Amino acid sequence: MSLHPTDTSPHSDLAPMCKPDLRDTLLDRLCEVAHALPDATALVADDGVLTFDQLLHRTYAVARKIAHLTQVDRSPIAVDGRNTTESITLMLAVIASGHSLVPLDSNLPEARRRHIVEQAAALRMDTADISDAEDSAAPLPTVTGDQVAMIAFTSGSTGVPKGVLLSHRMCLSKAYEVSSALALRPRDRVGNVLPVSFGAGINTLFAGLLSGAQVHCRDPRAVHADQLAAWIERCSITTLHCSPSLVSSVRTTLATSNVPPSLVGGVPENTIPSLRVVTTYGEALHSSDVRFFRSVLGSDSTFVNWYATTESGVVAYNSYSADQALPHGFIPAGHSPHGKIVEIVGVGGRTRKLGEIGEIRISSPVSADGYLGLEELTHSRFSTHDATRRYLTGDLGRIDRFGVLHLVGRVDDVIKVSGYLVEPTEVEATLRTVDGVDDATVVARDVESGKELVAYFVSERSSVAAVRDALRRDLPEWTVPTHITRVDRIDRNERGKVDRSRLFDSEVLPESASDNTFDGTTERWIADIVQQEIGLEEIDRDADFAELGATSLALTTIVVGLRQSFHVEISTEELAQAMNIRSLARTVDVKLADADLDTARSSHDGVLVPLRSEGSAAPLFVIAGAGVPAVGLIPLANHLDHDRPVYAIQAKGLGRRALPDRSIGRAARRYVREIRRIQPQGPYLLVGHSLGAWIALEMARILESGGDIVAELILLDPRLYRTMLDKLSEGNTDFEAAPDRAPLRKPCLPALARRAVSVALAGLVRFPTTERWLAFGIIGYRALDAHRPKPWSGPVTVVVTGENTSDRRSWETLANGNLVIREVPGNHIDMVREPIVARVADIIDDALHRRRRRERTDHR
Template sequence: CVEAYCIYSTDIFESGTIAQMMGHFHTLLEAVVANPEQRVLQLPLMKSSELHQILVEWNNTKTDYPRDKCIHQLFEEQVEKTPDAVAVVFEQQSLTYSQLNTKANQLAHYLQNLGVKPETLVGICVERSVEMVVGLLSILKAGGAYVPLDPNDPSERLAYMLADARVSVLVTQESLIASLPENQAQVVCLEPDGEIINSLSQENLKTGVKSENLAYVMYTSGSTGQPKGVSIIHQGVVRLVKETDYVEFTPAQVFLQLAPFSFDASTFEIWGSLLNGSQLVVMPPVTPSVAAIGETIEKNQVTTLWLTAALFQLMVDEQLERLKSVTQLLAGGDVLSPSHVEKVVSDLPNCQLINGYGPTENTTFSCCYQVKKLTQQSSVPIGSTISNTQVYILDANLEPVPIGVAGELHIGGDGLARGYLNRPELTAEKFISNPFENKSKLYKTGDLARYLPDGNIEFIGRIDHQVKVRGYRIETGEIEATLNQHPQVKETVVLAREDNPGDKRLVAYIASKDNSLNISELRQLVQQKLPAYMMPSAFVALESLPLTPNGKIDRKALPAPEAKLEGNFILPRDPVERQLAQIWSEVLNIYPIGVQDNFFDLGGHSLIAVRLMSQIDKQFGKNLPLATIFKGQTIEQLATILRESTDSISWSPLVPIQPNGNKRPFFLVPGGGGNVVYYSFLARYLSPDQPFYALQAIGLDGKSEPYTRVEDIAANNIQEMQSVQPQGPYLLGGHSFGGQVVFEMAQQLQKQGQEIALLAIIDTTPPEPENNLSDLGWNDATWMNYIGRFLGYLFGKELNLSYEILERLTPEDQFNYLYEQLQQINFFPPGAGINQLSGLVKVFKANSMCSYFPQEIYPTQITLFRSIEDYPEKVMEKEVLESLGENSNLNLPDYGWSSFSSRPAEIYEVPGNHISIVAEPHVKVFAQKLMACIEKAQVRVDGYSPDKI
């Protein structure tokens, strides 16, 4: 007798799993003893009872459904039952079952007169509308099968599908005629042909079509570079929506038709509703925002809803309150987030949440999992087979794998497609003979899965390079084939990456022939040939693709894409741009973002755009169409659109340059101009999880008057700062004139009993009893010249300012002259009014002429950042230079700050001069030293470094 023991980690394995594994091992040993000459691969792991459970018990799903009926025949039976019930609702339109039947019959007679009969493929290219539903139903009534064509697809792709399907008749709308590719089909245009159609018979048609005839051909992504048509018969659709067990189909249900009708979820939405007497609510044709979806659900009291996994997460995050009417919520198309599942289960107790799984090749759904309680699992199972469906998890030899062991998912049953249109070899490869049931087929999904002990199935991933992104099944080979058409592309590989949880994106890696690749050309190529959902979110150019030792592309070694920011990085310049930048950073998970960075180049895609528009609606109260992102692909462009539709945007001195992160925020006061725009350079180099706020000057908006006392500026800054951080310790900094302001802020905070963890003085000399600039007697031309040259130098641009020209101009023309020069360095956002320049000049003058001298010694240490180069002579007026020359403190290591503090200053020398230390290229060194001081201060007051947790 041999005894065996298994030692295992209880953190990883459950006792039942180990017991099962030991049982399999015991069965294997018995087989070895009984058949010592047998090949190991042919030895069993499972006992006959487990095999019977997997093959028979868990696949016993047959129900008595109308398998011999067609879709349109069942609809006509429903019309007899509930002729006056509302069948379809679209915006302000609605049709009863009787009215829908009449319209569909008339169009069906027209199609039949054009030669449509069983197995005839009829293209339909229409917007989501009542006409879409009428068109689909009429094609089936005429005996034909519909080929849905998304009008938003590229013309080249539509042309391929029309030719591949040999479409003989094409139903469309007048508004789409001009955008359709050339084709050989007879075109039925619903509007101009409407008079003839409406004169035809309203009676049901006789066609001789049977349940094994084609109902539709739906095109999905193909690995060869062209889409492939999946041929679905009537029986497959009927099995999906009649006498089934995964949802309730009753006349009381209200379905939302949200999916594109070229996507197989629409099969469930449309025919699940219309073959069961339910009401179908059709969303408008434009890509809706989550707010619009939520509003439609709430307004129409939708009860049955299908959402892709990504849209499910968005709706749960932002529109959960509006889902209270939903009693059946199906989600799928990708892995569901357990935390969002838990949220629905806990907050919507009257809603049955269902995780739906199934390929187009098996008519929409194959497995479903009804979530009954909060899941404690790391993933949500895809459940068990639905009615009249069989599932087998097999190894490479088509042998069943034991419970808990991963294998390829194979699907059979009445939902199985006939195959791929005009692709016999691919059909034979993917639709194989069923080894467990004679005269039937199995579809090889390419999905890895395993049985759980309770009979539910857990999805693990893909065997091949097919992926699911935002609910769409995509062959990455089709994208690769398209990219390879570019003459400069040597080789390419496309992956679906999920570098941020819940945000799966397509990434294209390209090796070019001569390193002269233009990414915008590649984006344009994909846009011309593939639908929008197949556009990679990021393009990564590499010298060569990494290889494994055996010479294959090493996909695991491909780097995560980095957000590509424009070289001309420009920080937000007004409240609209700042609020937008904050929203973009949140939805794209990137910081910092410049106002001229492109949304799509940063990895944006359609679902992120939906979230973006939702946040804009919340922030600005403007419900912009999703298509706005194509007109405003940068913050600068989008801000212009918003300004045109926004009367007033709130203006605040507190600017959240980077508000995210778990560290103490750092507050920074700008120099004499009071504008925080030049902190764009510093923002790029501070830690991305370091909250960073700037305090711009009152009066910059050109409407309010600037303060004239440092004490007042400091008091106002404290009030604004404490709206974010009510209590200390505080991390404070100030550059140039801002150094004196922040010193006064520290003094006032000390009197409040607050602690200052860091007081960073950035190249500022201590206050003096008399301000040497207050009595200069400068005229407006001198001020304009000084301000212009200062700002130009700060941004590394030399303005074509002329003092002689300024002196000859009127005050109004001086403003216009300087405004035009500053626009050339993108200092102001497009369309900014002259009042912004007026505010800047007023603030500059007021700050330059402030007199300030503290009354008390600062009780703790000052941290001084000192530039190592002299003031730039070409920027400063001679009076300023003379004033600086008279300041003996500039020769002291600490500029003389020891006279104002009880402790010696901590001094850091930084390359650059007074202005250039906060500009490229020196700002990187300054940011590193500043960040080190911030982290040291946090450790001192909090006892740990937040980024080390």
């Protein structure tokens, strides 16, 4: 039985969105879409997929639970907005229940979220509250278009952000503006790479759903630029919605792409044909970033630069197809849409002449209802003239002779840092509350990427580190100044204002130190990740990442690098509390120790570890590289054919305490015994990565000599060094070899002594996780140096990176039977990490499918 209103009969076709009137509500339109397209996919997120019918039924079921829980209490309801189907359903249900929704950014400090809830006088609700509540048939109140659907809080920075009151009609109008401008239709797949707790993110969600389109939600703070193209292609995204920062981040992938810099700027070959539009929100978009994006992704999509405010919706936008010339520098805001009037005004609201700079005023039939509890500010910003709503944006701009709007800055000196509005005076107010701070000022400084905040303070007792920690506790991360400097005084002019010309420049970075200052393997590995992402040659273990110039994008990529290197999850909140090498290493080590305890309690901590035990196809055995735990192969297993069981094989003693195998032959014999426990007889399918490839080769020889069949042997980038090539050919060839491996970084004497002990006692003593991985890595490479490989005549597929040789003659010394050589981008480690691992999995699946086709042909 339907849980949503049934007074609307099902439609065979969905009418496009139109401008709403006072009677229209968000849920009315969602009902219309669900009746017309019940079985069409509505929402795709990391936690699942919902059709329009499922979304609507769940929304109203949850809405009735909310109505039952709240009874007569009509307070707004605050919800942590996450890009998941559960969270989005709850947000829609709050609106359907007649309450005003207060979206909360889950990445804000908890104290900050609590303050917003208190300011809105809101109830707070999460999915756990709903799951614990009983199902209800409570009637829902009648909702009208002029009722407040949402209270959207802007990113103020002192604990007093402004709550913008948005009616159903206003939310529908903003969604209609996006839908009509981009011609969204049910055939579209909307890629929403914006947090749904933000105005642009939830508006994109509404625009997509209410157009009948399929909306794919991803939080940009969890997306690496390297994964973007693969996600767009895999999901057949037609319209991408994101911040200019994400577009800019794609530039960093150019160095590892196949796009020559000389070709950047031309009309690219369209390798992602589904993507027709990229729309950016929140800050200025630079034309060079558009060129890089198109070239790196190989996309000829149209770019739309969308300038909007929470209070008024779209103000202006610019659209550039691939064959249109882009302007130099930042792209102008563009033209206002039909039905809206944009004016540049001066003091007293007088209209400025063309080309003159003034405040941007927008006139439209509908706007926000003002600011929650801020009547004076509401009256100063909003007005009504001839039945038209006017709103003063607070932005400075000018209109050129072609009618194009250009943004200049902010009237009240509010700046945008990484896409967020930040008021330096409010950050300064918080800085002045820090214990021990006697005087302070915060200013904005222009840098290549935009603007950054710089703070100066006077104190005899507080250090820079203590002040930064205090600000991080009280402010969102993006409002914490990039540079903080302690000075003996802050000079002021005769009117008592800070004399900015006499402020010290805090651009000098903290003094760097040598690698010998790092304490342990974890710190050294983290330093490698941080140095690569920030672009430094050296780094001190106590240097603050923000002081070193780490942007929010760099911090996101550091989180991704930690996950890929250590196989643990570090949230952005945890990183914000550990912004130097020393403290971050402690955080990682604690998580690794917890993971070790979990492993010790499980039954899968030995040599053979099932990554996927279900499936009707023949099992695949994957041998890990030197010092690599089985968990490091999970990304590969996730991308392989899901109908095939996958087992990882790791070194003896790496998981459970035991003496390790210190030769290739001994390891191979042990691994053969392990796989025979799962599969007593062939044909066998073997994959080996790095050192594991050499062990897999020896396993194939052992199995074959025992009368078994190895149907497919796939070697993932075993380094065919000159020493190995000479052993195979007995020194009788000058074929191309892989470049020699770089020597291990020479540690200080205490670290060298610890390393020697960990290698000698590996498997017997439980050293810290990263020390153990390194010790087993050294053992593995020592075993390889002593190993003398022999050629194998069975079918072999070799997958190589640019760090190896692809010379067929060289590989034929190792595999003299049916040999296939495939090349992939990236480096040796990238093969088992996103996004390259997806390509490697495709090659493995292709090789196994070819084998099955050969078998069918032989049977005929």
